[in-house]
Amino acid sequence: MSSQLNEKYMLQLLEELLNTPSPSGYTHHIMERIQSEADKLGVPVSWNAKGGAILELAGEDDSRTLALSAHVDTLGAMVRSITPHGTLKLTSVGGFTMHSIENEYCKIHTRSGQTYTGTILSLHPSVHVYPDARTFERKENHMEVRIDELVENKDDVQKLGIAVGDFISFDARAVVTSSGYIKSRHLDDKASVAALFGLLESAKRDGWKPHYNVKLLISNYEEVGHGTSYIPADIDEMIAVDMGAMGDDLSCKETDVSICAKDSSGPYDYHMTSKLIELAQAENIAYAVDIYPQYGSDASAALRGGSNIRAALIGPGVHASHSMERTHKQAVVNTAKLLIAYIRA
The missing domain is CATH 2.40.30.40 (Peptidase M42, domain 2)
Structure with missing residues (x-):
């Protein structure tokens, strides 16, 4: 079931996104870049009223729809x-x-x-x-x-x-080091957007499909709390893809995909979180499970907005969040790998 990821593609796109200014409320330029990249991959795009993008990946079974969300807006x-x-x-x-x-x-x-x-x-x-x-x-x-x-x-x-x-x-001041570290402002959450596009590029290049239909929500107001307060009504479950925090009392590393069991909005869905842990173990993907009491996500916004969904949260481990951040390319790849394993299971 393993799928090849184009690491070079993901890093090049990430650098470009990092160097495109997009504070919450001023995201029209980066959304144009999201549109052009989706067009290159032949992925259909639609838009919500406040400018968030909805990309679609058809599944083998269209009886259910899973959402993967990441945000391009920044501090x-x-x-x-x-x-x-x-x-x-x-x-x-x-x-x-x-x-x-x-x-x-x-x-x-x-x-x-x-x-x-x-x-x-x-x-x-x-x-x-x-x-x-x-x-x-x-x-x-x-x-x-x-x-x-x-x-x-x-x-x-x-x-x-x-x-x-x-x-x-x-200014992002994005740098990719020879040792594979990515240091920049705004890895929250452009590193996750790069992981989603790595997933899309793999699906289009190798011709695989997810089990169920997938909608990728690229939100543009997450940093101010309402990025995905609205989501399409056909979505049954949602994985928010956002950075994993690092520090005291946390086990996540810059090479890991973080699986968040609970944040400020409460526990995430037990069965989805358990499945993500099981898949990470089965696929030998470096991961950590952590609790983030001072953290909220696009999934939090969707639940608070009244969406009738199950939800989970994962993302690449990022050091010094909301400051001069750093992650490693392995974390971006591991995030994409776990997402692919989940949507193909």
């Missing part, structure tokens, strides 16, 4: 206000700490289509000037964006076309 920010001295105050999009974006390069995306670069800084960024530079609290109203343009005041910034409500994306 980011918006312009909250323009200061009198020509910098930008920001408001967060998604949940992250301010110290995780301090000194990060960013882009400001105006509604007229222009893009400017900048740097996110504390209001007290220099130890040569501010005696409290080391201890100054990193919170939202203590941060600003320094724009890489000749601006000295609010009027100068407005003349550039920058306005309140413009999106700010954080």
